[in-house]
Amino acid sequence: MKDVSVISQRKGLSYEKAIESVFFISALLMVLSVVLIFIYIFMEGVPPILKIGLGPFILGTQWTPTYTTPQYGILPMIMASLIGMMGAILVGVPIGIFTAIMLAEIAPRPVTRILKPAIELLAGIPSVVYGFFGLTVIVPFIRVQLKSPTGTGLLAMIIILAIMVIPTIVNITENSLRAVPKEYKEGSLALGASQIETIFKVTLPAAKSGILASVVLGMGRAIGETMAVIMVCGNIPKMPQSLLSTVSPMTATIAKDMSYAGPFHRSALFGIGVVLFVFIILLNLVLNLLVRKASR
Amino acid sequence: MRRRRKMKDWILKSLIWFCSLLTVLFLVWMILYIVSRGLPGINWAFITTPYNLFRNQTGILPMIVGTLLLIVTTLAVAVPIGVAAAIYLTEYARQGRVVRMIRFATESLAGIPSIIYGLFGYIFFKNTLHLGFSVLAGALTLSIMVLPTIVRTTEEALLSVNPSYREGSLALGATRLQTLFKVILPSAIPGIATAVILSMGRVIGETAAVIYTAGSVAKIPAVDRLLTSSVRTLSVHLYMVALEEADFVSAFATATILMIIIALLNLLANRFARKITDRQGMA
Numbered sequence: 414m415k416d417v418s419v420i421s422q423r424k425g426l427s428y429e430k431a432i433e434s435v436f437f438i439s440a441l442l443m444v445l446s447v448v449l450i451f452i453y454i455f456m457e458g459v460p461p462i463l464k465i466g467l468g469p470f471i472l473g474t475q476w477t478p479t480y481t482t483p484q485y486g487i488l489p490m491i492m493a494s495l496i497g498m499m500g501a502i503l504v505g506v507p508i509g510i511f512t513a514i515m516l517a518e519i520a521p522r523p524v525t526r527i528l529k530p531a532i533e534l535l536a537g538i539p540s541v542v543y544g545f546f547g548l549t550v551i552v553p554f555i556r557v558q559l560k561s562p563t564g565t566g567l568l569a570m571i572i573i574l575a576i577m578v579i580p581t582i583v584n585i586t587e588n589s590l591r592a593v594p595k596e597y598k599e600g601s602l603a604l605g606a607s608q609i610e611t612i613f614k615v616t617l618p619a620a621k622s623g624i625l626a627s628v629v630l631g632m633g634r635a636i637g638e639t640m641a642v643i644m645v646c647g648n649i650p651k652m653p654q655s656l657l658s659t660v661s662p663m664t665a666t667i668a669k670d671m672s673y674a675g676p677f678h679r680s681a682l683f684g685i686g687v688v689l690f691v692f693i694i695l696l697n698l699v700l701n702l703l704v705r706k707a708s709r
Numbered sequence: 710m711r712r713r714r715k716m717k718d719w720i721l722k723s724l725i726w727f728c729s730l731l732t733v734l735f736l737v738w739m740i741l742y743i744v745s746r747g748l749p750g751i752n753w754a755f756i757t758t759p760y761n762l763f764r765n766q767t768g769i770l771p772m773i774v775g776t777l778l779l780i781v782t783t784l785a786v787a788v789p790i791g792v793a794a795a796i797y798l799t800e801y802a803r804q805g806r807v808v809r810m811i812r813f814a815t816e817s818l819a820g821i822p823s824i825i826y827g828l829f830g831y832i833f834f835k836n837t838l839h840l841g842f843s844v845l846a847g848a849l850t851l852s853i854m855v856l857p858t859i860v861r862t863t864e865e866a867l868l869s870v871n872p873s874y875r876e877g878s879l880a881l882g883a884t885r886l887q888t889l890f891k892v893i894l895p896s897a898i899p900g901i902a903t904a905v906i907l908s909m910g911r912v913i914g915e916t917a918a919v920i921y922t923a924g925s926v927a928k929i930p931a932v933d934r935l936l937t938s939s940v941r942t943l944s945v946h947l948y949m950v951a952l953e954e955a956d957f958v959s960a961f962a963t964a965t966i967l968m969i970i971i972a973l974l975n976l977l978a979n980r981f982a983r984k985i986t987d988r989q990g991m992a
Contacts, residue, residue, distance in 0.1 A: 609717075
């Protein structure tokens with residue numbers, strides 16, 4: 414391909430070079446964006462954490478930024494985020510994996526025709542619509558059936574998040590199931606295993622790292638979700654006592670408080686952003702390890 | 710023994726069917742619930758009148774205009790950059806540290822939660838660059854957010870172009886760039902269109918990154934201040950009327966409109982995707 418461009422005239426060549434560097438700079442803009450996001454969030458969020466003290470900030474249990482002697486402890490939010498995430502994964506992952514098995518291995522054509530667009534639609538529905546559905550259906554259901562005073566809280570949050578992570582789990586698990594070499598399945602079937610035995614004893618183990626990657630991605634989606642959660646969690650940053658406790662995870666606190674926060678309160682919200690960011694970076698590191706393992 | 714094996718098979722198979730059914734039923738329930746309550750609230754006046762609580766007007770025209778403005782501006786920024794970056798990655802880049810870095814950046818951008826984008830847009834575009842709450846601040850923030858989608862989808866489209874096209878064009882004496890613009894890009898257009906549609910979906914559905922960058926002013930911006938005015942998107946509107954006004958009639962109607970738009974975009978994206986696979990089938 415090199416030779417061809419040599420044949421072209423000099424003028425054309427420098428023009429080609431210029432365009433090529435435009436492409437290159439566009440690609441670099443993404444690197445620049447990541448760097449900028451990282452720098453600006455940390456620049457704004459780290460100073461307030463240092464001022465409050467890392468210990469009191471992360472392990473403090475009182476969040477009272479509007480009091481005369483304000484306290485900025487975010488442990489209740491971290492707990493709410495983590496429990497919400499775990500709950501969503503516990504409920505959403507099995508459903509997602511079974512649905513992915515259906516799509517990749519079992520579904521007859523008509524079923525695929527319904528299931529596939531349904532998953533795509535679930536993935537596309539705005540999070541604020543999920544939140545609204547949670548607010549008008551799930552919250553009243555919990556209030557009436559489980560006799561919780563408001564119906565909002567951890568349980569409602571977990572249910573909504575579980576539904577929201579299903580598309581992520583299904584898509585990536587389905588892809589990794591499909592990537593398992595046919596010979597594995599054929600070998601297993603030839604040895605007399607049934608279709609279901611083959612799926613659970615051969616295909617699923619072979620797709621393990623892909624499935625784990627989907628779980629990690631789902632975790633990222635759950636811990637970062639904001640608008641769906643803000644409408645069902647109750648927005649009270651207290652330590653969760655039970656599944657019915659009203660809570661306020663990190664994302665919801667940031668989004669809710671930003672609208673009225675004073676200067677230092679706002680900086681503290683960026684501090685929460687830093688903590689959330691650190692969680693996301695950790696998840697991404699795990700994800701990278703898994704993906705590398707899967708490609709090997 | 711054989712009976713126990715059969716039993717186990719049967720249980721697992723039922724679980725697979727049950728979970729798939731659950732997923733679909735949940736979606737159907739959600740659609741029916743929201744649409745059945747939302748449709749009665751949707752009429753001509755609802756989508757063509759302004760929003761003014763003092764005059765008892767609850768139309769969503771400003772939100773439609775705001776959403777469209779944000780979509781157009783975001784795409785105008787993100788599509789050229791994203792497509793150019795995808796071209797670099799598939800046509801020019803040699804494997805190495807730089808490409809690894811770019812790929813790592815793309816993955817990282819895809820994993821950052823929208824509220825972090827919101828915080829970044831607020832502090833960088835709104836405050837540091839003095840853009841204020843504006844379409845521009847919102848669109849720039851969203852552009853970064855949709856870049857990974859555009860780059861990945863375009864890359865796939867470029868890679869799926871039949872290599873013999875490229876070889877044929879180069880063999881005829883066309884330069885690399887001529888080949889790119891006259892042969893490769895035209896055949897990758899369905900893929901790029903898919904990228905555009907997916908990005909539109911994300912802009913429409915986004916709330917957390919929009920509310921603190923584009924703001925939430927429910928007014929149609931003046932013509933000479935289209936990009937510098939604050940606007941309210943449909944998603945932000947749904948959040949505001951549901952949680953702050955507790956106006957559930959408007960909320961259900963807005964949610965219904967959002968669901969309809971997303972469903973249409975999905976249909977469109979699938980149509981383009983089918984075009985791509987058809988072509989691959991022919992190749």
